[in-house]
Amino acid sequence: MPAHKFIKLNTGAQIPTVGLGTWKSAPGAVELAVEHALKFGYRHIDTAAAYGNETEVGIGIKASGIPRSEIFLTTKLDNPDHLNAAEALEKSLKNLGTDYLDLWLMHWPAPMTPGSQGPVFDVDWLDTWKTMEKLFKAHPDKLKAIGVSNFSVEFLKRLLASAEVIPAVNQIELHPSCPQQDIVDFCNAKGIAVTAYSPLGSDNSPLLKNEVVKKIAAKHGVQPANILISLQANRPGVSVLPKSVTNSRIESNFSVIDLTEEEIKELNDIDKTLHFRACHPSWTGHGSLGFPDCK
Numbered sequence: 001m002p003a004h005k006f007i008k009l010n011t012g013a014q015i016p017t018v019g020l021g022t023w024k025s026a027p028g029a030v031e032l033a034v035e036h037a038l039k040f041g042y043r044h045i046d047t048a049a050a051y052g053n054e055t056e057v058g059i060g061i062k063a064s065g066i067p068r069s070e071i072f073l074t075t076k077l078d079n080p081d082h083l084n085a086a087e088a089l090e091k092s093l094k095n096l097g098t099d100y101l102d103l104w105l106m107h108w109p110a111p112m113t114p115g116s117q118g119p120v121f122d123v124d125w126l127d128t129w130k131t132m133e134k135l136f137k138a139h140p141d142k143l144k145a146i147g148v149s150n151f152s153v154e155f156l157k158r159l160l161a162s163a164e165v166i167p168a169v170n171q172i173e174l175h176p177s178c179p180q181q182d183i184v185d186f187c188n189a190k191g192i193a194v195t196a197y198s199p200l201g202s203d204n205s206p207l208l209k210n211e212v213v214k215k216i217a218a219k220h221g222v223q224p225a226n227i228l229i230s231l232q233a234n235r236p237g238v239s240v241l242p243k244s245v246t247n248s249r250i251e252s253n254f255s256v257i258d259l260t261e262e263e264i265k266e267l268n269d270i271d272k273t274l275h276f277r278a279c280h281p282s283w284t285g286h287g288s289l290g291f292p293d294c295k
Contacts, residue, residue, distance in 0.1 A: 019044025021241035034060025054095035082111035
């Protein structure tokens with residue numbers, strides 16, 4: 001199962017398989033991390049309005065000296081901005097200091113109002129997607145692709161039933177204890193690429209100390225994190241976003257290993273005894289939303 005370097009999107013563009021994630025990366029640290037990652041060879045940078053660090057990500061991109069045309073840049077529409085997507089897009093472009101986005105995602109199918117503690121039910125996220133479609137069609141110079149994040153199969157089916165633009169990407173949590181194979185299979189069948197976030201599980205993840213992960217890492221002479229990142233890069237149609245603000249780990253995380261089918265099976269079997277989700281906002285448990293647990 002050889003790892004791949006790029007994933008081809010349904011737009012015809014290519015997304016680098018390994019990118020730098022910036023969730024929980026603090027201002028100040030994140031701009032230096034982005035700068036170092038790009039200088040080291042990364043060409044995919046992922047952020048979000050909700051992370052509060054778009055401006056610093058933009059500073060890091062400029063400081064790297066890497067031409068914008070060589071960088072695949074992703075950001076996301078925040079939950080409280082579902083009713084003002086056009087304004088939110090312009091704000092993200094300004095914060096990032098760029099004229100266009102390679103990919104703009106709906107962060108969650110969970111419209112909120114500013115200051116609310118959870119989704120509001122008089123706003124339909126499907127209407128938000130239709131607005132994103134209109135912006136994508138009207139401004140090809142600003143939006144190269146649109147997609148979604150944290151969408152289950154049920155949510156994707158509802159979207160695809162009326163979508164004029166098929167999402168280019170669905171970004172979801174993926175690691176051995178949250179494989180979500182049903183979503184990956186569905187996306188592969190529909191021509192939707194998948195991007196994996198939290199591939200290590202979480203900060204101080206138990207997966208880094210798992211005996212199976214450690215054994216396979218020792219066999220290949222790499223760190224356990226490399227095996228967890230490589231597992232996603234070995235999955236067809238999947239790119240992956242390791243995150244760090246430490247230069248040595250940024251460099252180490254970029255090394256992807258070709259895993260054998262037996263190694264992949266061993267890693268996938270971890271979920272039988274160790275199952276958890278790293279990103280699970282409290283409001284996703286609201287019964288009427290239908291957010292599933294990891295599968």
